[in-house]
Amino acid sequence: MNQINDSKNDKNNTNSGRGKYCWTSVTLFSKELTRSRLYQSQISIYPTIHDIRLPVAPPPRPPTPGFLHKVGGSDVPSSAPFTYEVSEAAGTKTVSKDTGSPTSSLAVVIKAGSRYQPLPGLSHALEHFAFKSTLKRSALFITREVELMGGVLETSLSRENIVYKARFLRGDLPYFAELLGDVVTKTKLIPYEYNERVIPTMENEVNIAYSNPSYVALEAAHASAYHHGLGLDKLSVVRKDFGVEEIAAFAGAAFNQSNLAVVGSGVPHAELNKYTTEFFADVPAGETLKTHAPTYYGGESRAWSKAGNSVVIAFPGSAGGPAFKAELSILSYILGGQSTIKWSSGNSLLGKVVEKYPGVTAVSKNITYSDTGLFYVAVEGPAPSLVKALPDVVNAIKGVSSITAEDLKRAIQNAKFDFYTAAEENALSLESIGQSIIATGKIPQVQESIKALESVTLDSVKKAASTILAGKAAVGAVGDLHILPYASDIGLNV
Amino acid sequence: MVAVKKITNYIIARPKLFNFIKPIADRYCDLAGYRKVGLMYEDLLREESHTVQLALKRLPPRLAYDRAFRIRRALQCSVTHTLLPKEEWIKAEEDVPYLSPYIEEIEKEESERKMFDALTRK
Numbered sequence: 001m002n003q004i005n006d007s008k009n010d011k012n013n014t015n016s017g018r019g020k021y022c023w024t025s026v027t028l029f030s031k032e033l034t035r036s037r038l039y040q041s042q043i044s045i046y047p048t049i050h051d052i053r054l055p056v057a058p059p060p061r062p063p064t065p066g067f068l069h070k071v072g073g074s075d076v077p078s079s080a081p082f083t084y085e086v087s088e089a090a091g092t093k094t095v096s097k098d099t100g101s102p103t104s105s106l107a108v109v110i111k112a113g114s115r116y117q118p119l120p121g122l123s124h125a126l127e128h129f130a131f132k133s134t135l136k137r138s139a140l141f142i143t144r145e146v147e148l149m150g151g152v153l154e155t156s157l158s159r160e161n162i163v164y165k166a167r168f169l170r171g172d173l174p175y176f177a178e179l180l181g182d183v184v185t186k187t188k189l190i191p192y193e194y195n196e197r198v199i200p201t202m203e204n205e206v207n208i209a210y211s212n213p214s215y216v217a218l219e220a221a222h223a224s225a226y227h228h229g230l231g232l233d234k235l236s237v238v239r240k241d242f243g244v245e246e247i248a249a250f251a252g253a254a255f256n257q258s259n260l261a262v263v264g265s266g267v268p269h270a271e272l273n274k275y276t277t278e279f280f281a282d283v284p285a286g287e288t289l290k291t292h293a294p295t296y297y298g299g300e301s302r303a304w305s306k307a308g309n310s311v312v313i314a315f316p317g318s319a320g321g322p323a324f325k326a327e328l329s330i331l332s333y334i335l336g337g338q339s340t341i342k343w344s345s346g347n348s349l350l351g352k353v354v355e356k357y358p359g360v361t362a363v364s365k366n367i368t369y370s371d372t373g374l375f376y377v378a379v380e381g382p383a384p385s386l387v388k389a390l391p392d393v394v395n396a397i398k399g400v401s402s403i404t405a406e407d408l409k410r411a412i413q414n415a416k417f418d419f420y421t422a423a424e425e426n427a428l429s430l431e432s433i434g435q436s437i438i439a440t441g442k443i444p445q446v447q448e449s450i451k452a453l454e455s456v457t458l459d460s461v462k463k464a465a466s467t468i469l470a471g472k473a474a475v476g477a478v479g480d481l482h483i484l485p486y487a488s489d490i491g492l493n494v
Numbered sequence: 495m496v497a498v499k500k501i502t503n504y505i506i507a508r509p510k511l512f513n514f515i516k517p518i519a520d521r522y523c524d525l526a527g528y529r530k531v532g533l534m535y536e537d538l539l540r541e542e543s544h545t546v547q548l549a550l551k552r553l554p555p556r557l558a559y560d561r562a563f564r565i566r567r568a569l570q571c572s573v574t575h576t577l578l579p580k581e582e583w584i585k586a587e588e589d590v591p592y593l594s595p596y597i598e599e600i601e602k603e604e605s606e607r608k609m610f611d612a613l614t615r616k
Contacts, residue, residue: 138603144610192552 082424084433084443085269089276091257092283095437096264096272104173104266105426107165108180109434111370112254115159115229116289121202121236122250127162128198128205129247130155135186139193142179151176156431159222159230160369162254163431173267174275180262181279184255189244199239206235213478214380216303217310220476224299224494225314225374229291256286261434265426288438294372298472300487300494309479310380311390313397313492315468317375320368321436322444326452327464328366328375333411334403334461335364335377335396340414347410349396349403350377357381357389368432370439375468383483390490398491400465408458415453420446469493496601520586529584530577531568536593537561545604549596557592 082097117123131153132139146153151168164183166176209215223231254260262280264272296316318325336348338361345355350362360381367374379386379393422429423446436443444452473494475487487494505511523529528538539546550558571578 138606140603140606140610144613148613191554 083445086437086441086443087269087273089262089273090281091285092276092280093257093261093437093441094264094269094272094276095261095433095443096267096269098268099266099424099426101266101426102170103167103426104170104264105165105167105430106173106176106180106265106267106272107163107263107430107434108184108260109263109431109438110162110164110184110254110260111160111289111435111438112162112250112259113158113160114232114234115294115369116254116291118250119242119246120232121239122242122247123162124157124202124205124234124236125194125198125239125242125247126251126254127155127157128202129187129189129194130162130164130183132193132197133188133190134182135188136182139197146179149175157234158431159234160435161431163434165427165430167427170266173264173271177272177275178279181276181282184260184280185282187251189248189251191244194244194247202236202239206237209235210237211307213305213308213310214312214378216305217312217476217478218376218378220301220303220478221312221314221376221474222374222476224301224476225296225316225474226294227297230294230369230372230374253286254289256284256288258286258288259438261437263430263434263437265430294369296372296471296474298474298494300475300477302477302481302484302486304481305478308380309383309386309484310378311386311478311484312376312378312476313394313487314374314376314474314476316471317366317373317468318368319371319373320432321370321440322442323371324368324444324449324452325373325464326449327456327460328373328468330408330411330415330453330456331400331461331464332364332366332375333414334400334407336411336414337361337363337377349399349407350393353389353392353396356392357385360385360389362389362393370435374474383480386479387483387485390485394491397465398469401462403458403461405458408456408461412453412456416450419449419453499598523586523589527577528568529586529589531571532564532578532582532584533568534564534584534589534592536591537564537568539593539597545597545600546593548600549593552596552600553593561592 082099084095084097086093086095088094112123112126114123131142134142137145142153146166149168149172151166151172154163154165154167156163156165164180166180168176219233223233225231260283262272262276318328334348335350336346337350337354339346339348339351345351350364354360354362360379362377362379364377365375367376377393377397379390381389433443471493473487473492475492475494477484477487505515523535528535541547541550550561553561567578577583
């Protein structure tokens with residue numbers, strides 16, 4: 001330390017002592033401690049930092065920002081990021097966007113999710129038959145070949161859709177288009193494959209999902225909210241009364257041109273159309289699957305669980321696609337709960353609540369379906385703290401009526417960030433795009449959706465909040481029922 | 495299994511040879527006598543191998559039940575040193591390959607797996 005100031009400050013140093021010396025001449029930001037001086041003095045920087053730790057005055061703060069301190073730049077993307085192109089290739093609906101990225105995603109979205117299944121669990125079984133033996137190649141062949149090409153094959157099941165998805169290097173589009181076409185039109189549905197490979201994976205998924213209390217609570221909230229259709233379990237919990245014949249019949253009814261869409265991301269639209277025409281030619285024309293229109297009931301359902309405690313408080317939410325109500329999406333960001341900053345619980349309404357109860361998490365979301373939506377707050381944690389946190393969570397939802405313009409601004413910025421992220425990622429949001437295309441034939445462009453988010457006002461959010469609070473809540477409580485409160489105990493109307 | 499299939503196909507592809515062999519084969523099956531105790535040829539396939547065990551597991555329930563029934567009936571005949579009454583004998587047209595499609599499929603899977611395991615990428 002002393003050696004740093006070899007010649008010039010020697011006198012000061014001996015006179016005033018280490019502390020004072022540091023204060024006056026070597027702060028981190030002082031011009032005197034430049035790199036060149038350090039090199040000159042041939043001294044490591046480490047002792048310097050340790051020495052100056054205590055006596056140093058805090059570094060000058062940046063000027064206190066006004067709301068959203070601008071440091072240059074604009075929040076409008078430099079160029080229009082992309083547009084969704086929608087068309088039909090030999091009767092099959094295609095939609096894609098191309099950002100020129102080196103990897104691509106291709107998904108077949110089929111409107112055959114659990115709300116459309118004639119028997120409980122059929123959709124789940126059909127989803128698990130993905131990438132099994134087809135007329136052209138065996139399951140092993142698909143696996144090994146895709147591995148060799150560095151591709152990723154995924155499937156997902158929601159209440160609305162079954163999605164078969166492939167992610168791959170940009171040049172491999174023809175192969176994967178052919179593969180997905182093969183899977184959709186030529187899967188063999190062999191009984192022994194069902195017994196040996198489909199049933200065990202289904203059971204495994206059910207076991208994992210139903211040992212997770214927050215999953216069960218959300219299912220319970222769905223059941224209270226919709227009773228039938230959307231209210232039924234998504235996964236095949238009771239697998240009975242069907243075999244491959246029934247699965248084949250359901251697939252036959254579901255896999256047709258008015259019921260599925262081919263969604264590409266990072267693929268040129270013309271090429272997508274070309275290959276869809278070629279490889280999805282065997283998809284027959286047909287009727288779209290019907291289910292009865294959802295009715296929102298509301299109410300409460302409780303289930304016992306040893307694995308943990310979770311309570312989901314749900315309200316009628318916003319549908320997806322063109323009928324999307326931006327204020328409900330913004331409302332979920334105002335309530336928030338899931339901090340975007342590591343090691344911080346965030347400054348959202350729910351974030352402030354859970355800060356007081358260690359171990360408790362509360363997250364608010366809006367799930368969009370094609371014709372309705374579910375807005376919910378999922379609260380999870382050890383039962384004793386959960387009991388104390390729940391009334392505060394409900395109060396936070398009620399407290400939306402007193403939010404400020406800055407809360408709204410923060411929520412809008414958050415929502416915009418998430419929306420852009422989902423839109424620009426190749427593999428994300430393919431399902432919601434496909435769902436919107438199947439249901440309405442249209443997909444709102446990114447800029448339109450962003451505009452809708454930006455145009456949300458304080459009044460519209462407060463109105464949306466008071467509307468849902470005036471109606472009935474749908475509550476699912478899972479865990480230690482001896483301790484967990486009933487909805488009416490925490491100030492909800494069910 | 496594969497070798498037998500090859501020879502069969504070789505014979506079937508040549509009509510003259512086929513016409514010559516067919517009566518001899520039919521006579522052989524008749525003399526072998528398994529049809530007279532109510533068995534089908536594929537009930538006699540050696541089942542002490544993983545391939546055939548898996549194939550048996552994959553049989554549809556109805557076929558598996560019938561197979562078990564035939565084997566039990568034949569065992570009973572064997573114990574009592576009798577043949578079935580003539581109307582219960584398995585007829586030549588009933589003696590169909592019900593198990594070998596499953597065995598062939600498993601063998602195909604195996605060879606495919608071996609092929610991929612030994613694959614080199616150029």
